[in-house]
Amino acid sequence: MSAADGVEYTPAELDRDATFYVAGHRGLVGSAIWRKLEASGFDRLVGKPSAELDLKDRDAVFSYMGEIKPKYVVLAAAKVGGILANSTYPVDFLSDNMRIQVNVLDAALENDVERVLFLGSSCIYPKFAAQPIREDSLLTGHLEETNDSYAIAKIAGILQTQAVRRQYGLPWISAMPTNLYGPNDNFSPAGSHVLPALIRRYDEAARSGAGAVTNWGTGTPRREFLHADDMADACLHLLEHYDGPGQVNVGTGSDVTIREIAETIAHVVGFDGETHWDTSKPDGTPQKLLDVSKLADAGWTSKISLSEGLERTVAWYREHVDSIRV
Template structure:
């Protein structure tokens, strides 16, 4: 790893563009930057700026000229969305990140943080997964198109570093959850999907909830506020071509997660597992040794984070995506 002691702190008056600032990760990063006193934050909703549109992105960068870019923009979804729309996931994500990275280089963006995903790692990577597992084996086929897009982003960042010498970096967050998550029945990830399903079961007095798979796969979950803290930390402490994992360093089974969510929500019925549905990758636990070695670690316990997220859901139930 490169010596990161030379990485200068971010200037809180610098113009920082948070791409995807209304999403789960982006909105948390925005809150963290505000908390730290940054005064020139830029965010544009997708209805006004389609990041897949290269001329539109170029015009935006020419006009705004950010000094720092945090790329939290992506087409994302759970196992069903990835399995049924793989071409869309690959095409949209490649275009988004290529347009942002090319415009950033062309207009002189000083610092760029690209957000990948743990799905870039091989399906059967040794656990916990270290960053050097990248490109060492076959991907999980239920989200391989999204993974390939994100791998292309990591390699694009590395190529920019080699060709232009710019201190752009890539971070690989584990499964994120928190306020502002996507609670859609068809497009959400596992934790918000479970929150909504158990909440509706309690509301409608349903005696049992059916969950996909066996419940045996193990997953790691990081609160979006913890991730945001890590993202800003990395911009000030990390300068290396290799992607760096961002997680908590511990996991639990999907069955344990479902039981915890049910308890938080107050569901007292039965949980049934539909084993005809796919499990996905057996385990995805990140090694976070490199990040903790730099001096950062997660601080929000999972149950506390789930309780906070459920409170947010209750306060915004009428607004969450259907």
């Protein structure tokens, strides 16, 4: 129960017969959440692909939300990308994500949605935050320059979720995942995050017989990786067991260097050539490890090891390489 911000609510098992809207249900996180909810007995899941519903179109979002009248909403839709995409298109990452969030959250409020889970990103935290990063590090320092526009949009989503709690007393919550990976990720050369980009790069090199692969930066930054199926499991757990105004970090509590993850991926795909590092390219944040004690206190810890998750993701990538997002 959370009384400090005016919300009186005791988390409990969600109604499996209620309408549950997953915004972004075709993406990496949204599709994993959809699979988890389906496996957990929810039989009124709803969602529309972006080709049929542009979440940046306010009128369309309000019309759809009024039509489906969901009891629960998970906002997993977002414009996402790696360092290159964020650095090249900061306006798009700020504007698109702000519009998606404001439209979905405002429409959810208009339709009295009981429980909303807003999903952000660990990039909301300061570039040089103390490690592991606690939730109260938010807004205590400067952001990483290469993705500050995306981070600001996600921070705005957290604050809007908190504002709804204060002003309207609805038990809406937010969660900040670490670096995610798994089925339905974006493996495009220009738009992907580091892990799917490495999988594609090393797999193509292994298939072509290339003698070397070149990666960005020094390989020394440390990153934490969580499989999307673990994230989905954590989302349902939070909806049924947690309530509070502050965002909750979701991760594994351990990290590896980019160099180490590259070596592991090379091994998994069977690449035995050389790896070069282009140190003229940016590294991004030196380390980004989340403090997940708040999540652990809520009763959840990750279950899928990095090695198992990588093997599963590489297998999925190879099976779907001709139809994945590029």
